[in-house]
Amino acid sequence: MFLHLGGDVIIPKKDIIAILNFRARNSAITREFLELARGEKSIHVIAEKGKEKSFVLTREQVFVSPISCSTLKKRAAMLISAED
Template identity: 60%
Template sequence: MFLHLGRDVIVPKKDIVAILDIRSQSSAITREFLDMALEEDFIVNISEPGKEKTYVITDNKIYLSPISCPTLKKRSL
């Protein structure tokens, strides 16, 4: 099965590690993780600037999605 993250991006559900609300990035450890992922070019922004609602961590990428966390979780069931 696959999960549609927005903007024609679909990932295999088995590759998803976590679906997190963008507001949770205020934690210092989360911010450090995301900064490191950005430096290593692991982040793919599939939403318009300022419209990011969720980040989806997969085995090899982190996607910034315009779709809300609850909606993605419902789609994954």
């Protein structure tokens, strides 16, 4: 199954490691992680400036999504129940 992250971005649900609230960027450890990802050019920004709601971490990339982490979680849960 796939998860729509906003814009035209859809990723395989199995690739998702974590979905974090965008406000988590204020944490020291999150800032350090994002700096490393930025240096590796693995951040893909889907959201417009000022409309960022969540980070979606995969093995290869970090997506900045305009969709809240709670909405993404609900979408993922719906996909799980649809698979049963």
